[in-house]
Amino acid sequence: MAIQGLEIRRSSASLRGTGTGIRNLPRVAKYIDTTTCIGCKACEVACQEWNDLPLVPTEQVGTYQTMPTLNATYWNLIQFREVGDQNNGFSWLLRKDQCMHCADPGCLAACPAPGAIVQYSNGIVDVDPERCIGCGLCETGCPFDVPRYSARTGKMAKCTLCVDRVTSGLEPACIKACPTGCLQFGEKSDLLAMAAHRVEQLHKDGFAQAAVYDPPGVGGTSVITILRHGDHPEWYGLPKDPTVPPVVSFWKRILHPIGYLAMAGAIFGAIGHFMAFGPKKPKDEAKSAGSEA
Amino acid sequence: MSELGIPGATHAPGPTAMQLGRDREDVVVGDEIVRHRLWTRLVHWAVAVTFILCVFTGLPIWSPVFGWMARLVGGLSVARWFHAWSGIAFAFFTLWMGVLWWADMAFDKGDHKFSFTEYLRFKEPEDPEVGKYNAGQKFFFWAALVTMLVMLLSGIVLWYPMQFGQGLRVLSIVLHDIGFIGFFCAIVGHIYLGTAAEPGTFQSMTRGTVTKAWARLHHPRWFREVTGGK
Numbered sequence: 001m002a003i004q005g006l007e008i009r010r011s012s013a014s015l016r017g018t019g020t021g022i023r024n025l026p027r028v029a030k031y032i033d034t035t036t037c038i039g040c041k042a043c044e045v046a047c048q049e050w051n052d053l054p055l056v057p058t059e060q061v062g063t064y065q066t067m068p069t070l071n072a073t074y075w076n077l078i079q080f081r082e083v084g085d086q087n088n089g090f091s092w093l094l095r096k097d098q099c100m101h102c103a104d105p106g107c108l109a110a111c112p113a114p115g116a117i118v119q120y121s122n123g124i125v126d127v128d129p130e131r132c133i134g135c136g137l138c139e140t141g142c143p144f145d146v147p148r149y150s151a152r153t154g155k156m157a158k159c160t161l162c163v164d165r166v167t168s169g170l171e172p173a174c175i176k177a178c179p180t181g182c183l184q185f186g187e188k189s190d191l192l193a194m195a196a197h198r199v200e201q202l203h204k205d206g207f208a209q210a211a212v213y214d215p216p217g218v219g220g221t222s223v224i225t226i227l228r229h230g231d232h233p234e235w236y237g238l239p240k241d242p243t244v245p246p247v248v249s250f251w252k253r254i255l256h257p258i259g260y261l262a263m264a265g266a267i268f269g270a271i272g273h274f275m276a277f278g279p280k281k282p283k284d285e286a287k288s289a290g291s292e293a
Numbered sequence: 294m295s296e297l298g299i300p301g302a303t304h305a306p307g308p309t310a311m312q313l314g315r316d317r318e319d320v321v322v323g324d325e326i327v328r329h330r331l332w333t334r335l336v337h338w339a340v341a342v343t344f345i346l347c348v349f350t351g352l353p354i355w356s357p358v359f360g361w362m363a364r365l366v367g368g369l370s371v372a373r374w375f376h377a378w379s380g381i382a383f384a385f386f387t388l389w390m391g392v393l394w395w396a397d398m399a400f401d402k403g404d405h406k407f408s409f410t411e412y413l414r415f416k417e418p419e420d421p422e423v424g425k426y427n428a429g430q431k432f433f434f435w436a437a438l439v440t441m442l443v444m445l446l447s448g449i450v451l452w453y454p455m456q457f458g459q460g461l462r463v464l465s466i467v468l469h470d471i472g473f474i475g476f477f478c479a480i481v482g483h484i485y486l487g488t489a490a491e492p493g494t495f496q497s498m499t500r501g502t503v504t505k506a507w508a509r510l511h512h513p514r515w516f517r518e519v520t521g522g523k
Contacts, residue, residue, distance in 0.1 A: 013357045112354045133373040136454035140462045247463040259474045266478035270485035277415045282506035
């Protein structure tokens with residue numbers, strides 16, 4: 001096991017016995033309140049520092065965003081968007097983009113390398129670089145476009161939810177660094193209660209559409225986000241109703257059995273054909289072979 | 294008395310079938326006909342070897358059931374790398390084989406009469422108008438070329454998934470899978486027909502020759518064209 005003390009709930013490409021089946025730990029979660037985020041990027045810096053990730057040059061895209069998208073060595077990105085319409089007015093929306101640590105992870109379902117993606121008992125989804133083959137199928141399975149290929153290591157990389165810190169009883173680095181308290185860490189059930197309270201406050205403050213983003217299509221996520229415009233997650237760059245792409249289950253549940261059957265059918269079909277119809281030999285050769293025997 | 298010292302045996306005049314087969318085909322030498330010249334045979338074997346490499350490095354990525362195959366090349370990470378390059382090599386040699394056989398594989402008039410299920414009943418005699426390749430072989434040839442292209446293009450998407458959109462990646466996974474399943478089954482049939490099912494065929498890919506009797510049975514028109522009917 002990669003990390004001592006964290007039991008595995010599920011691991012990729014495991015046909016039988018996908019979990020350790022012991023110590024069903026409570027799920028942990030990150031709480032992100034986008035309404036109190038000031039876009040200071042302290043969480044981005046803390047992530048780089050704690051995970052000792054090499055610097056990625058910032059790329060000015062004309063907004064308050066460090067770079068256009070996540071990177072194999074930049075796992076936490078505050079996304080910035082200007083949106084507005086007649087009903088909601090104009091707003092600057094900040095959102096912490098990172099791995100959502102889905103309860104039903106599409107990356108894990110799509111991964112072909114045994115044990116390369118694991119979901120720990122506490123809900124954290126992690127990549128084991130020792131087993132990752134860098135094929136990128138996890139990216140195809142991810143509804144949030146999170147995993148990134150590192151050309152330097154030949155492996156996939158993404159937010160680990162600071163699994164190393166969490167195992168030692170510390171909160172993730174980004175949470176530790178947040179100056180406004182818009183980032184919190186704890187058991188998911190506690191944080192959901194806190195989020196419900198905060199959403200209620202926002203409703204009272206006149207943001208009638210405020211909601212918690214914890215999409216059920218992927219079984220909920222271990223990163224819960226409070227959105228002022230809860231009815232428009234796409235304004236924040238979040239999919240409205242994310243699910244694991246159906247092709248992943250089509251591929252594993254339908255194409256695989258068809259493939260096994262077809263391959264076995266071809267082999268046994270050839271054997272059966274040989275017994276039923278025998279070899280097709282030239283007559284005169286068969287005759288001479290017969291006369292020799 | 295012959296020079297070999299064996300009564301009745303004579304030294305074959307001129308080059309042997311194998312010597313001729315280095316650069317010529319469709320020639321008769323004694324009781325044999327050169328069916329595939331050396332270069333064709335070599336390219337075909339390059340296709341065969343790279344195909345097997347693709348299977349052994351691709352299947353463990355397809356399903357962990359075949360994980361043991363990855364060990365043969367040093368693990369799944371190596372298999373992933375190896376699969377891409379053996380795929381490129383396979384595409385290259387298959388294209389080459391395509392060029393070599395392009396003209397021979399053109400469908401002609403009688404080919405529409407061919408029925409694969411009828412053929413597999415092994416009834417004799419064969420349609421006397423079957424030339425060097427029967428319609429089943431021609432269909433297999435063209436299907437293999439098309440499938441190879443599908444595998445190559447979808448394989449490139451899967452090789453560098455980050456360079457392509459989600460829709461194309463998803464399509465490639467499905468096409469690469471279906472293409473493989475079809476290819477695998479067809480190759481099993483191809484190997485079976487070329488070895489156990491039709492004795493005398495395999496040597497056309499090793500020695501390069503077949504016997505006259507074999508040619509008369511399986512490819513009557515080709516036999517007549519090459520031998521003049523004798």
